[in-house]
Amino acid sequence: MTVTRETNQMGIIYFAWQGKAIEQEDVKVKLDAKWRRFAEQVMTEQNAVSATGLSKLWMRDDLFVCLALPPSRFRSPEEELLTLGSRLKLDWEERFMAAEFGGAIPELKLHAGVSFLNGSILSEEERLYDGIKRAIIHGQPTGATERSLKRRALEHILMExxxxxxxxxxxxxxxxxxxxxxxxxxxxxxxxxxxxxxxxxxxxxxxxxxxxxxxxxxxxxxxxxxxxxxxxxxxxxxxxxxxxxxxxxxxxxxxxxxxxxxxxxxxxxxxxxxxxxxxxxxxxxxxxxxxxxxxxxxxxxxxxxxxxxxxxxxxxxxxxxxxxxxxxxxxxxxxxxxxxxxxxxxxxxxxxxxxxxxxxxxxxxxxxxxxxxxxxxxxxxxxxxxxxxx
CATH class of the missing domain: 3.20.20.450 (EAL domain)
Incomplete structure (x- = not known):
């Protein structure tokens, strides 16, 4: 994954499968064999229909997607990144589970977390490492991106x-x-x-x-x-x-x-x-x-x-x-x-x-x-x- 210094904010979306069902041998085999290929394919599809420009980094079976967020008149960069992470997580989870397992498994969930790359860190390697670490921490709870969006909505209700x-x-x-x-x-x-x-x-x-x-x-x-x-x-x-x-x-x-x-x-x-x-x-x-x-x-x-x-x-x-x-x-x-x-x-x-x-x-x-x-x-x-x- 190459991270360039641009005027647009750079964000990371982290995806990882979590849950007790991973301990089941048949589930683990399908995840190991099919998840990476599926994610590569849907990212290619996403880049074909979007100008966002997604790049990727794999760490074992955990996927980190890096993207540049252009300025928006309608949403803050934080809301834009959370919304995209939530949308991709829900879409990819549903499509992958339907294709490989015939539907959802209650004890198997795709987790997603997000972070922005800290522009104050001089080293590109340190900058990327810091962003990955914060995305992993954010994505540990189930539904982290959706919860963050709901938190923002609640704060907006209170403020306005x-x-x-x-x-x-x-x-x-x-x-x-x-x-x-x-x-x-x-x-x-x-x-x-x-x-x-x-x-x-x-x-x-x-x-x-x-x-x-x-x-x-x-x-x-x-x-x-x-x-x-x-x-x-x-x-x-x-x-x-x-x-x-x-x-x-x-x-x-x-x-x-x-x-x-x-x-x-x-x-x-x-x-x-x-x-x-x-x-x-x-x-x-x-x-x-x-x-x-x-x-x-x-x-x-x-x-x-x-x-x-x-x-x-x-x-x-x-x-x-x-x-x-x-x-x-x-x-x-x-x-x-x-x-x-x-x-x-x-x-x-x-x-x-x-x-x-x-x-x-x-x-x-x-x-x-x-x-x-x-x-x-x-x-x-x-x-x-x-x-x-x-």
Whole structure:
């Protein structure tokens, strides 16, 4: 592999097969006999249809592809290299596995990693060695190029504040008229290129250690878009249990933002989502008490869906319990669900807690939960999420 010093950035893409299946003799024989020939052929095809200009270096069965990346108006060099590495990896893996094994083998994956050649290293040999080493390190985890692209997408969302809120009404059932008691703010993404929806985005942020930043952005965007909320209505905002470990969570930033938009803490209910369990109830209670003294209220979301719903209710003494859709769906036809929700109703009455039934989709569900004394309801039957508060 010859590396020339050009104005274009020079990158390396590393490809290597990894997985327990390599220990199987028949798999190893096919890899040894066919992989190099396959890679040489597809690289020839790639060079025939692209001006990228790929050159190669083999180290045993590991392939290092070197290429020059011309300037692009649409992508940074890093994103361009990651995108190309991801595309080639997915394409080559699928084609090779189909041709030689008749389809994918779960314990055999083509790994890809990327790096740029460091222009500050004077020796071309050292420059190439350094780039190869960094590409190998980057490519060790499965799906490294795709993960790096998702990380960049998440950072872009945070930097450009690309989350936009929608608002779903929560209807009062016990005041004679089915009026909007409040609205739950839900986060939406600008597109689904990297994440299927908010849940996948928040899960990935948790894996990358960016839960606090994403949660704060969602909270701020929910408040910023809440124009139209009347004096007596509530704004339900989701927070994850982990966010309560964030040292910046109690700095008063939320209070300042509310004042900016003509709201007060009395408008806000923090929904503690059950996506992750609370590890330290003592610390959580202290933080929540700090918020309660300012006028905020607390809800336990997704009650009945798992994790630590009952313990959360007992330890945190919420103002609201939101009963998960899984218990509401078909409740009028399911005696077990009916008994469980009735138990929630009795518990809430004794503890002075309000109940919200989530996911109401048919009139029969609505009539039933109203008949047993559930205070509030939310679901497509009562109103779909909208970009603004009506």
């Amino acid at each position: 504040r690309l989350i936009h809120p929608v608002y779903q009404p929560i209807i009062s059932l016990q005041c004679g008229t089915e009026a909007a008691y409040g609205y739950e703010a839900l986060s939406r993404l600008p597109d689904r290129r990297w994440f299927d929806g908010p849940l996948q985005l928040f899960d990935f942020a948790s894996e990358e250690g960016l839960t606090y930043s994403l949660d704060r952005l969602a909270r701020e965007r929910a408040i910023e878009g809440s124009a139209g909320l009347s004096a007596g209505q509530k704004l339900f905002i989701n927070i994850t249990a982990k966010i309560m470990n964030d040292p910046s969570f109690t700095t008063g930033r939320t209070m300042l933002l509310l004042e900016q938009y003509g709201l007060s803490p009395h408008h806000v209910v923090f929904e503690i989502t059950e996506r992750s369990s609370i590890e330290d109830f003592g610390a959580a209670k202290k933080i929540l008490q700090h918020y309660r003294t300012q006028g905020y209220q607390i809800a336990i979301d997704d009650a009945g869906a798992g994790y630590s719903s009952l313990q959360s209710i007992v330890e945190l003494e919420p103002d609201y319990i939101k009963i998960d859709r899984s218990l509401i769906h078909g409740i009028h036809q399911d005696s077990m669900k009916a008994h469980l929700v009735q138990t929630f109703t009795e518990l809430a009455a004794k503890m002075g807690i309000s109940l919200v039934a989530e996911g109401i989709e048919v009139e029969s569900e609505l009539r039933y939960i109203k008949s047993i004394g559930v205070h509030y309801a939310q679901g497509y039957l009562l109103g779909r999420p909208q970009p603004s508060i009506a």
